[in-house]
Amino acid sequence: MSTLTTPITPAPRSWALPDRGKVAMASLIIAESAIFTIFVVAYLFYVGKSLTGPTPEQVLETPVFYTICLLSSSLTVHFAAKSLEGGKHVVFLSLWCLTALLGGLFLSGTGQEWHRLVYEKGLTISTNLFGTTYYSLVGLHAFHVAAGLVMLLVVLLFGVAGRVSQREARRIGVLVMYWHFVDAVWVVVFTVVYIIGR
């Protein structure tokens, strides 16, 4: 067993490394982006290749209102996080609640859209290639919104119980990154499905 002495090198003056929560979330976002990319590629590859109808032009309606809901939820969540950093708990809770509401509106909008497509237009996941790729891509995104929404509600519950303070601002920031990611994915999905694919 060798006996080693303490080093003679002095410690560097400042040693600041990135926050591991943010790095982990960024890595997760990269991984998730890869999954979404594959679904987007499949969607684009199969545009116009369905052997039977209905086609996107025949059945899709651009979800403008629900898109605005989701995208503004990014704004509200951003300001919510800022308020928390500044110690303004009530503002934080209200904006956070509004974010969850907007997210919930988006999901209900998706649900309504799907109900209309299935029961009025006869488009299901097994109808044709368009049906398969549409429900898979939009569904995958909606699932991620739902997962994010659950996390938002958990934080809301803790917040209402008085357990969320400035000290949690860093962790809240990590969840906010995820929410922004979910919104960014919607921008891509929206463009691919409702603009390019039609």
Add this chain to the structure above:
Amino acid sequence: MSTIAIETDNHESPTRPWSDALHEWVTTVDHKRLGILYILYGLCYLTIAGIEALIIRIQLMHANNTFVSPQVFNRMFTMHGTTMIFFVVMPILFGFANYLVPLMIGARDMAFPRLNAFSFWLTALGGLLLYFSFLGGNGLYGAGNAPDVGWWAYAPLGAKAFSPGHSTDYWTIALLVSGFGSVGTAVNIIATVLCMRCPGMHLGRMPLLVWLNLVMSGMVLFAITPLTAAQLMLLVDRYLGGHFFDTQAGGSATLWMHFFWIFGHPEVYILVIPAFAFLSEIIPVFSRKPIFGYPVMVAATIAIGVVSTSVWAHHMFTIGMNSYANSFFAITTMAVGIPTGIKIFNWIGTMWGGRIQFKVPMLFCVAFLFQFLIAGLTGIIQACAPVDWQLSLSYFVVAHFHYVIVGGILFALFAAFYYWYPKFTGRMLSETLGKWHFWLFLTGFHLTFDVMHIPGILGMPRRIYTYEPGRGWDTLNLIITIGAFIQAIAILVFVGNLIISYFKGDHAGNDPWDAWTLEWSVSSPPPAYNFATIPVVASRRPLWDEKHPEDPDSRYE
């Protein structure tokens, strides 16, 4: 950097009930324990998948053999491939990364210990699910058993129409679940390396093992996930009536191929880069010189990671892509050989001018260098697409990739075992048994895999449960089988060594190899907290600086 730590006795006291120890191990979040769990898990599956290989080899020993039915044979090669890649090599590599990365960067654990444990157990569950298929794979009409669609599950063979029952579902879900585990570990390694290095260890001073596991983890993020996506699509097809790969509905079988190989090719680099990491730590120590060209080694690894994302369709040269696509993938495949070759040259450069000690780890490293050189060259041969129109889907390819995975990765793994076993257990592995292991395995390996190139050249396709006599394949297959059994014996010697040395091996001490990275500054095995005081470093080889204060590396870097 204090190492006068209390030597903790990791052997439980005799009065402690075994259920306590079991509970400790099952609930551990300590990166060292999880590392060992990963490694033991991988070794168990190595045995099982090895037996599957022997069954394959016995069946192929001579033409028109009837050792197993075609149905059983097809399950054997599917399970052998799937198990070896996902439940042997990946877990063992993650195990070593888990154990060593925090120690080498002067940290006390990974960034997210509980995520670490969760990732391990997900992987473990995946392996159990895959093997449960032998019991539970029967679906409608008793069809199905273990998966038999090959480890690529090409469409439309994987569709409900051609794979009734649940066998393909076990394949899909097992890999889906363990895929989440892999991504979890990758996220953990990235966060650990970027956020938890000890003071003074900026990125240019990390050991190469840490760098290479960082690059590997980055690749996991964007390589495993396409497989996850494709498998979700397959499940949609199989259970929700989807048409992603349904050629009757206008779907594309080649789309599955693209998605699979977009995962599949970077995956093999994910497997080999940690093997490179072991070499980059072991060769310098046994050559008594620092690694030659550290910055180039880092740059080459990143280049491999980037370029390897552009080569995937070299697995698809025969599917009828046009000449431009074939040419593109030919040149990218050749290009990725350049940084890989540079690494080989740098390892030789490390040995050059050194004072090489041929302890068992170094024997495995030298063998790796020869074998990986050959494997890389047979890769370049196949990169020439028209040549691949003959060699693809034949035993030449099987020989090539086993040369990489066994002759390359497994040899590097053996080197890592012999090198770090003293650190993990406090005991040295027996050099004598190690040499028996090495020479036996080397003989069996070459007998099998050198010869295996020839049936490929003589027209033997892969994945056939038997073959016609008179095509010149018979004697060759017999030799290949004999080599497989010699390798099996060598593995038994290895396992014997692992077990015997745990109880009877020489005590290792902190630093049996006179090495230079931080893990050798703590006791063997390390205390649960790794370092009593977080170290501060000033160069790439902190222990060299300590042992040679008159000539520290920090003066030259």
Add this chain to the structure above:
Amino acid sequence: MSVLALSFCFKVAAIAATTGLPLSSTNIFAPATTPAKTIFGLSMFVLAVTAAIFVVVGGLLVYSVVRFRGRASDADREPAQVYGSTQIELAWTVIPVLIVAVLFLATARVIHAIQDAPEPRTALDVTVVGHQFWWEFRYPNLGVVTANELHIPVSDPAHPTPTFLKLLSADTDHSFWVPELGGKTDLIPNRVNHMWLDPPHPGIYLGQCAQYCGTEHAKMLLRVVVETPSDFAAWVAAEQKAAVQDPRVSAGRRVFESTACINCHAVRGAPADGRFGPDLTHLMSRATLASGAAENTPANLRLWIKNPDAFKPGSLMPAMKLSDVDLDAVTAYLETLR
């Protein structure tokens, strides 16, 4: 040592192939067509380059292992701690880049020469349809449909009459590989692939399916019969005729036409129009049964109909559960389908 043996084997294989020694009937180094020969030439070039790289790098490795062995005499001295050298790194980056450039140019040329070769008017068109676990061959311009044995004419280099194959699949992925006639091309459902051959000498060339397609992938064998123009014309004429109507086997024909045989099989001139299984109109013109799984003898034919699993367990032909009388009758009938 075993690597030296390997390269020796390569050389033996190549020499044996070119001198025609019967090392194997499916040797990629015994090319018989233009595409196969072009690939062979490229293979030899690439082998030579990689062999040279192996000798150089392997040699350096052997040298370093021998020359820089640790000796007991310098046990306590560390060697010079060299960290790297920019010039050396540059050298061993530039040289591989040049090698890759050369290899790529040679490769691209061959890819283009084979894949983008225009189809001459004198070419014979054959459509190959891959099935689990047999091959269907259709000659659209000649009105011929057959299975498992592909007859094509030789192609005289002076007046080329190559065969251009269109490759389709009825179910899963397959791959058409006859090593001496060229590289393999896959048959993928919902996709049309193409390849061509121009064998200058008559003969029988063997191969088999190379893309795992299910249980009996191993027994999806290929026989390509290359014939002189006159022999080929005779074969075509025989194939174009409808099935032989021999009154002596009417009992067997009745069994064939009234049981489920006609659901899967076609016999031209009889009310049998099934497409799922091979066309049986000229079954007796083939040397093997079940895509090479058994020799085409009366005994084998009877056994195949009685129990296909005897030759090919997992093939999609069901055991027909005929009585012995019916079995004998139907076998006798099929034996007349020359």
